[in-house]
Amino acid sequence: MLKAHNLVKIYAASGVPVHAVRGLDLEIEAGEFVAIMGPSGSGKSTLIHMLGGLDPRTSGEIWLDGKRVDTLSESGWALLRRKKVGFVFQGFNLVANMTVADNVELPALLAGTSPREARERREQLLDKLSLSDRAEASPGQLSGGEQQRVALARALANRPALLLADEPTGNLDSRNTRDVLRLLGEVHRGGQTIVMVTHDARVAALADRVVSLLDGEIVDDGRIPRRKIAGAGEVIDLR
Amino acid sequence: MRLHLLALLAKEPAHGYELKQALEQTFGAAYPSPNIGQIYVTLARLEKDGLVRAVDVEQSNRPNKKVYYLTATGREALTTWVEEPTEGPRVRDEFYMKLVLAPLTGIADRMALISRQRRHYLGLMRELNEVMERSESTVARLLVEGAMLHLQADLDWLERCQEELC
Ligand SMILES: Nc1ncnc2c1ncn2[C@@H]1O[C@H](COP(=O)(O)OP(=O)(O)OP(=O)(O)O)[C@@H](O)[C@H]1O
Ligand SMILES: [Mg+2]
Numbered sequence: 001m002l003k004a005h006n007l008v009k010i011y012a013a014s015g016v017p018v019h020a021v022r023g024l025d026l027e028i029e030a031g032e033f034v035a036i037m038g039p040s041g042s043g044k045s046t047l048i049h050m051l052g053g054l055d056p057r058t059s060g061e062i063w064l065d066g067k068r069v070d071t072l073s074e075s076g077w078a079l080l081r082r083k084k085v086g087f088v089f090q091g092f093n094l095v096a097n098m099t100v101a102d103n104v105e106l107p108a109l110l111a112g113t114s115p116r117e118a119r120e121r122r123e124q125l126l127d128k129l130s131l132s133d134r135a136e137a138s139p140g141q142l143s144g145g146e147q148q149r150v151a152l153a154r155a156l157a158n159r160p161a162l163l164l165a166d167e168p169t170g171n172l173d174s175r176n177t178r179d180v181l182r183l184l185g186e187v188h189r190g191g192q193t194i195v196m197v198t199h200d201a202r203v204a205a206l207a208d209r210v211v212s213l214l215d216g217e218i219v220d221d222g223r224i225p226r227r228k229i230a231g232a233g234e235v236i237d238l239r
Numbered sequence: 240m241r242l243h244l245l246a247l248l249a250k251e252p253a254h255g256y257e258l259k260q261a262l263e264q265t266f267g268a269a270y271p272s273p274n275i276g277q278i279y280v281t282l283a284r285l286e287k288d289g290l291v292r293a294v295d296v297e298q299s300n301r302p303n304k305k306v307y308y309l310t311a312t313g314r315e316a317l318t319t320w321v322e323e324p325t326e327g328p329r330v331r332d333e334f335y336m337k338l339v340l341a342p343l344t345g346i347a348d349r350m351a352l353i354s355r356q357r358r359h360y361l362g363l364m365r366e367l368n369e370v371m372e373r374s375e376s377t378v379a380r381l382l383v384e385g386a387m388l389h390l391q392a393d394l395d396w397l398e399r400c401q402e403e404l405c
Contacts, residue, residue, distance in 0.1 A: 039398050039402050178371070200391070201390060201394045202391075204364070205361045205365040206365070206368065210357070210358065212354060214401060219354065222354075224358055224361045224365060
């Protein structure tokens with residue numbers, strides 16, 4: 001589904017070049033849920049932005065559904081994202097002068113979904129994320145955690161084949177995280193591919209596979225072990 | 240389990256099966272389902288140590304049952320338990336010993352140890368997620384949430400080790 005080959009990103013704007021991603025290879029199957037972890041500055045955001053075409057690569061290749069996409073123009077990427085990629089930014093990036101409802105509906109409408117369908121989908125998503133009563137608010141009136149959930153709803157509005165998310169639970173408390181976990185679980189079971197940068201182990205634990213970055217390189221890439229457990233007593237030791 | 244049973248008996252005298260039910264009701268999915276045999280063995284030891292005493296209660300068409308109640312010594316032991324500070328869950332860390340010592344032996348490098356440990360913790364976290372979904376009582380959920388926060392701290396610490404040592 002998604003493939004990166006020898007992907008490199010060097011930021012050179014400030015004079016001293018910064019090697020944010022150093023020759024990275026990654027192959028993600030359709031329907032797979034991959035968590036990307038690593039310390040601050042290890043290149044996680046840079047990687048996921050490149051995978052979504054939001055930041056140009058310095059060198060290397062990116063393939064999506066068998067087509068090479070790193071060579072696309074900005075408008076080519078925009079079109080592609082509209083059709084099959086949902087993106088959740090670390091900094092939310094909601095449209096400030098639109099309501100929550102419009103923010104969530106917009107991508108579906110841009111992709112040509114009927115207004116009725118876009119609205120139904122929006123209502124569903126906001127409901128699942130306990131945000132129904134905030135639909136008419138503007139992003140500026142929301143808490144960080146609320147904005148973050150709106151950003152997730154927006155990314156999922158189109159039922160994208162590929163969800164790319166950068167720290168989608170960084171600002172959430174436990175209860176809201178549970179809502180997000182349930183929704184991601186559904187999205188995953190529904191067959192959508194998920195690539196998610198996260199520090200939150202509860203979210204990462206939902207993934208099939210975890211990729212660890214350090215200094216712009218992959219230092220571990222493997223499946224999360226799965227045991228069948230009978231009860232909490234096998235996990236928590238009460239004394 | 241000794242002190243858990245003492246605490247339940249401080250509320251009211253009870254027989255073994257009632258104690259099992261009380262544990263299940265209080266902790267829900269969070270408690271490793273108590274085994275009735277283990278409860279009787281523990282009660283017998285508590286009785287021998289003078290912390291509880293038992294009275295036989297006659298039942299019409301069944302054998303007598305033993306109802307246990309707390310003694311003054313038992314109450315004292317319970318008070319001591321409640322009032323003494325509780326050790327945090329990871330004062331000693333075996334993984335840390337491996338991390339420091341294993342590279343010296345050439346058996347494994349630190350990066351590999353940390354990666355394996357991270358996956359193991361994530362596997363545990365997945366199990367906690369599942370237990371959380373099945374936990375209905377607030378008591379059970381809070382216990383699981385506490386375990387999750389500890390595990391998150393362990394993972395953050397692994398990341399620190401990776402940054403500093405690898
Ligand atoms: N626009 C930019 N210009 C110059 N350097 C940048 C730019 N964006 C990121 N970097 C650098 O690239 C490296 C990787 O940054 P990146 O944002 O990908 O890290 P991250 O893993 O997402 O960290 P965090 O967990 O803090 O979000 C860092 O050293 C960062 O300073
Ligand atoms: Mg980042």
